[in-house]
Amino acid sequence: MAFLEMIGLKKRYGNVEILKGIDLTLDKGGFLVLVGPSGCGKSTLLNTIAGLETITDGEIRIDGERVNDLHPSKRDIAMVFQSYALYPNMTVAQNIAFGLEMRGVAKPERDKAVDGVAKMLQIGHLLDRKPSQLSGGQRQRVAMGRALTRNPRVFLFDEPLSNLDAKLRVDMRTEIKRLHQATGATIVYVTHDQIEAMTLATKIAVLKDGEVQQVGTPHEIYNRPANLFVADFMGSPAMNLLKAQVAADAGRTVLRLARGHGGADILLPVPPSVGAGSALSAGQDLILGIRPEAITDKDSADKHSTAIEFVDAYVEVVEPAGSDTFVVTQAGGKEVIARMRSDADVRAGQTIPFAFNLDKAVVFDPATGRRI
Amino acid sequence: MSASASSGTAGGSIVTRVVIYGLLGLFAVIYLAPLFVMLITSFKSLDEIYSGNMLALPRNPSLDAWGKAWGSACVGLTCEGIKGYFWNSIKMVVPAVAISTCLGALNGYVLTKWRFRGHKLVFALMLFSCFIPFQSVLLPMATVLGHFGEIGRQLQDSIGTSLGFGNPTVNLVFVHTIYGLGFTTLFFRNYYEAFPTELVKAAQVDGASFFQIFWRILIPNSTPIIVVTVIYQFTNIWNDFLFGASYASGESMPMTVALNNVVNTSTGVVEYNVNMAAAVIAALPTLLVYVLAGRYFVRGLMAGAVKG
Amino acid sequence: MSITDKLSGRDAPRAPAAIGWRERLQEALPKIVLAPSFAVTLIFVYGFIVWTVYLSFTGSKMFPSYDIVGWQSYQRLWTWTFETDPPSSWYTAVVNMGIFGSLYISICIALGLLIAILLDQKIRGEGILRPIYLYPMALSFIVTGTAWKWFLDPGIGLEQTMHAIGWESFHFDWIKNKDFVIYTVVIAGVWQASGFVMAMFLAGLRGIDGEIMKAAQIDGASTAQLYRRIIIPLLRPVFLSAFIVLAHMAIKSYDLVVALTSGGPGGAAELPSTFMYSYTFSRNQMAVGSASAVIMLMTISAIIVPYLYSELKEKAR
Numbered sequence: 002m003a004f005l006e007m008i009g010l011k012k013r014y015g016n017v018e019i020l021k022g023i024d025l026t027l028d029k030g031g032f033l034v035l036v037g038p039s040g041c042g043k044s045t046l047l048n049t050i051a052g053l054e055t056i057t058d059g060e061i062r063i064d065g066e067r068v069n070d071l072h073p074s075k076r077d078i079a080m081v082f083q084s085y086a087l088y089p090n091m092t093v094a095q096n097i098a099f100g101l102e103m104r105g106v107a108k109p110e111r112d113k114a115v116d117g118v119a120k121m122l123q124i125g126h127l128l129d130r131k132p133s134q135l136s137g138g139q140r141q142r143v144a145m146g147r148a149l150t151r152n153p154r155v156f157l158f159d160e161p162l163s164n165l166d167a168k169l170r171v172d173m174r175t176e177i178k179r180l181h182q183a184t185g186a187t188i189v190y191v192t193h194d195q196i197e198a199m200t201l202a203t204k205i206a207v208l209k210d211g212e213v214q215q216v217g218t219p220h221e222i223y224n225r226p227a228n229l230f231v232a233d234f235m236g237s238p239a240m241n242l243l244k245a246q247v248a249a250d251a252g253r254t255v256l257r258l259a260r261g262h263g264g265a266d267i268l269l270p271v272p273p274s275v276g277a278g279s280a281l282s283a284g285q286d287l288i289l290g291i292r293p294e295a296i297t298d299k300d301s302a303d304k305h306s307t308a309i310e311f312v313d314a315y316v317e318v319v320e321p322a323g324s325d326t327f328v329v330t331q332a333g334g335k336e337v338i339a340r341m342r343s344d345a346d347v348r349a350g351q352t353i354p355f356a357f358n359l360d361k362a363v364v365f366d367p368a369t370g371r372r373i
Numbered sequence: 374m375s376a377s378a379s380s381g382t383a384g385g386s387i388v389t390r391v392v393i394y395g396l397l398g399l400f401a402v403i404y405l406a407p408l409f410v411m412l413i414t415s416f417k418s419l420d421e422i423y424s425g426n427m428l429a430l431p432r433n434p435s436l437d438a439w440g441k442a443w444g445s446a447c448v449g450l451t452c453e454g455i456k457g458y459f460w461n462s463i464k465m466v467v468p469a470v471a472i473s474t475c476l477g478a479l480n481g482y483v484l485t486k487w488r489f490r491g492h493k494l495v496f497a498l499m500l501f502s503c504f505i506p507f508q509s510v511l512l513p514m515a516t517v518l519g520h521f522g523e524i525g526r527q528l529q530d531s532i533g534t535s536l537g538f539g540n541p542t543v544n545l546v547f548v549h550t551i552y553g554l555g556f557t558t559l560f561f562r563n564y565y566e567a568f569p570t571e572l573v574k575a576a577q578v579d580g581a582s583f584f585q586i587f588w589r590i591l592i593p594n595s596t597p598i599i600v601v602t603v604i605y606q607f608t609n610i611w612n613d614f615l616f617g618a619s620y621a622s623g624e625s626m627p628m629t630v631a632l633n634n635v636v637n638t639s640t641g642v643v644e645y646n647v648n649m650a651a652a653v654i655a656a657l658p659t660l661l662v663y664v665l666a667g668r669y670f671v672r673g674l675m676a677g678a679v680k681g
Numbered sequence: 682m683s684i685t686d687k688l689s690g691r692d693a694p695r696a697p698a699a700i701g702w703r704e705r706l707q708e709a710l711p712k713i714v715l716a717p718s719f720a721v722t723l724i725f726v727y728g729f730i731v732w733t734v735y736l737s738f739t740g741s742k743m744f745p746s747y748d749i750v751g752w753q754s755y756q757r758l759w760t761w762t763f764e765t766d767p768p769s770s771w772y773t774a775v776v777n778m779g780i781f782g783s784l785y786i787s788i789c790i791a792l793g794l795l796i797a798i799l800l801d802q803k804i805r806g807e808g809i810l811r812p813i814y815l816y817p818m819a820l821s822f823i824v825t826g827t828a829w830k831w832f833l834d835p836g837i838g839l840e841q842t843m844h845a846i847g848w849e850s851f852h853f854d855w856i857k858n859k860d861f862v863i864y865t866v867v868i869a870g871v872w873q874a875s876g877f878v879m880a881m882f883l884a885g886l887r888g889i890d891g892e893i894m895k896a897a898q899i900d901g902a903s904t905a906q907l908y909r910r911i912i913i914p915l916l917r918p919v920f921l922s923a924f925i926v927l928a929h930m931a932i933k934s935y936d937l938v939v940a941l942t943s944g945g946p947g948g949a950a951e952l953p954s955t956f957m958y959s960y961t962f963s964r965n966q967m968a969v970g971s972a973s974a975v976i977m978l979m980t981i982s983a984i985i986v987p988y989l990y991s992e993l994k995e996k997a998r
Contacts, residue, residue: 074580086575090593100579487711612821614936
């Protein structure tokens with residue numbers, strides 16, 4: 002049995018259904034990231050786990066115990082908020098100890114717990130300060146410290162890094178990951194940042210409009226997105242989603258894509274990800290999904306790949322990004338972004354061969370949006 | 374209102390600047406004149422007032438008029454000065470401000486952080502009560518206070534104490550608390566509306582109860598709005614005349630009513646110096662608050678005027 | 682929004698077994714805390730208003746009577762409204778209300794805006810000037826009335842002072858003149874409240890985005906144009922708030938008239954508020970007094986209710 006279970010969870014405000022039947026589980030020590038665009042219900046879902054919002058229907062279980070009707074303080078959870086929610090009138094030490102104090106833990110024990118946490122997070126020198134005297138990163142640490150002292154069954158994180166600047170965010174991300182590895186805590190983490198989701202999670206749930214779109218490991222979500230939404234949402238720059246048509250060419254089934262700047266259509270073999278069981282019929286419309294890093298210059302094509310196709314295409318824009326160079330061309334009626342080596346010799350206006358790694362490509366049914 | 378950047382343009386010609394400063398100076402003189410005249414008059418002798426120039430400084434400044442106003446001026450038929458009435462006002466203002474502020478804080482807390490269905494209607498009804506002309510409740514309240522007086526007399530007869538029923542000061546505290554609730558609730562509601570709800574959630578997760586959250590989290594972070602509310606209520610209740618004139622008479626009158634009686638006692642020569650000294654004394658507490666905490670005073674006025 | 686729903690239990694059917702009396706008490710606590718204040722407001726504000734309305738339909742004279750006699754009091758007020766020769770005190774009160782209300786509001790707004798704009802020209806010493814314009818608001822109307830009564834008294838105040846310094850022909854006896862006494866109330870009222878209106882406008886001016894003004898200056902607007910075309914239109918909400926506050930103060934004002942004029946020579950400074958007071962408490966016409974209070978309430982409501990409604994609705998967004 003999983004440690005944390007959400008079964009058929011629904012939440013309605015009046016007539017608006019925010020959560021439309023969520024089923025999710027998480028094992029002890031797991032790191033579940035709820036990711037999705039704003040308004041998808043991920044924060045509401047987290048709040049229902051915390052008990053800060055009631056559920057309309059369904060069940061939440063922690064360690065086998067049904068907690069639907071338990072007050073947040075009785076669920077043995079701790080939460081780190083987006084704004085950190087540090088009590089401005091209390092010192093850092095008082096903030097960290099407040100939860101223990103409310104639970105009637107004696108002062109000496111509280112002090113011990115605070116010291117332990119402070120050591121772990123390296124905030125010992127801040128204990129007597131007020132939150133207003135701390136930097137963003139320090140506040141973030143204190144907020145985590147407050148959660149850690151309680152040693153709860155489940156940690157809940159509500160977009161904890163979104164108020165930090167880019168560099169600090171990366172540092173804190175590593176810090177959280179290290180903390181998870183060190184403590185083996187069970188964590189549910191909400192974010193809209195798909196990179197955070199990829200780097201932190203042992204399990205990702207992608208949400209949209211109050212429904213789970215896909216649950217899986219970061220690897221599964223990234224490489225085998227269940228539908229167009231997940232494909233588009235995860236990854237930056239986003240996956241190229243190109244209109245294609247099934248066609249027969251010299252006895253084999255191929256995908257035909259319109260070329261951007263005139264000339265004969267591009268013909269590509271069907272990617273290996275399409276199962277043998279799914280029959281494609283000629284003339285069928287499809288959407289080919291291929292990530293920018295699977296479209297490269299000729300020299301950096303993946304040598305382990307079984308299906309590289311070279312396509313000559315016109316280079317519209319070149320965007321050097323330091324570690325890589327992004328190259329924009331046209332295919333299937335849309336812009337296509339390719340990710341090339343930073344020193345690739347590409348200039349706008351040229352026509353060069355692009356290497357398509359079809360091992361990494363996926364195909365979607367445009368009618369249902371599902372992967373084939 | 375704080376010292377943020379002016380929106381007006383700097384520079385302009387010297388003439389423009391002179392005109393601007395001239396006008397502002399003129400206005401300042403006009404606004405200060407009545408207070409100035411009140412003050413200098415209170416230090417003059419009656420002869421000097423009747424013969425001299427209102428704007429001239431006193432020739433022999435004396436505190437006689439102040440002493441008389443405080444200790445022996447006639448209010449109606451009794452001639453014991455206004456000191457008793459000054460204390461009446463204090464005894465009325467302190468509890469009324471304390472009670473209405475506490476209740477307002479609790480109401481604001483509930484109306485923002487523990488909302489229930491219909492919370493908007495409750496707030497709207499309390500808010501509207503700030504604006505009613507008190508004339509529309511004056512008579513029923515007089516009747517009810519009359520009944521309180523009867524209850525007080527019966528209690529006095531049966532158990533030997535009236536428990537405050539019928540006591541004019543208690544009555545005024547009661548009235549000012551009730552009709553101040555709308556404002557105090559408005560102040561705290563608007564303040565707590567902007568107070569981060571995540572703090573309340575965090576405290577709930579930490580296991581704090583309804584009152585623990587209020588005392589430990591909300592109140593310690595409410596100093597500015599408490600100051601604003603206390604000042605606003607203090608000024609309003611101290612300066613009230615209508616309720617005082619309607620529900621208190623004789624020895625129990627508050628300061629404003631007594632001052633009006635001093636001024637309008639038309640026996641013999643009008644002692645302008647005494648009147649002015651009495652007026653300054655009546656104005657002193659609120660002026661003092663204004664000087665000491667003008668910023669909060671203005672914020673209260675604004676909050677009471679511009680909701681949002 | 683969240684915890685709130687939880688405690689209202691609005692859409693949370695719960696297993697009754699899971700809830701003990703403690704939890705139930707905790708859930709009801711917010712309402713229990715709010716209830717006394719709300720009940721008191723319902724009884725002593727709305728209940729009393731109903732009571733006053735009821736009294737206005739009775740024949741109450743010196744003591745309240747509870748026999749409905751119908752619209753009599755309102756009919757009398759209505760007749761008095763047109764009784765101009767000699768003017769009834771209700772007629773005087775209504776006309777004075779019109780004069781006082783319109784002058785008080787317009788002068789306060791004009792003066793407040795003028796001073797605010799002047800103060801907003803990067804003035805040195807603003808910190809000293811601003812409190813000077815605003816302090817009258819801290820005074821009681823009784824104090825204001827006392828001060829101005831003396832200031833305007835022709836025998837001893839301004840007029841006499843002008844004579845003393847040689848301006849023999851100076852004549853200013855409005856406070857003793859029944860045709861002009863209401864204007865002295867306007868003067869004292871404006872003196873008291875205009876600083877506050879100034880503060881409102883100043884806050885509004887400081888809230889305007891500086892970049893808009895830079896843009897207008899780059900577009901070639903002169904200072905006058907800048908104010909007329911950009912800034913003053915942007916201050917519309919402040920005009921509205923100032924109007925609401927002043928209108929409501931004007932209708933309620935009672936203390937100032939009493940202290941400044943004691944009703945004025947021959948009741949010439951009567952306002953609806955003083956009319957209500959004297960008819961209710963000294964003229965033994967309680968029903969008529971109540972009817973006038975109801976009319977005051979309705980006038981204020983006509984101004985305040987739409988304003989509050991739009992304010993609350995806007996917030997809800």
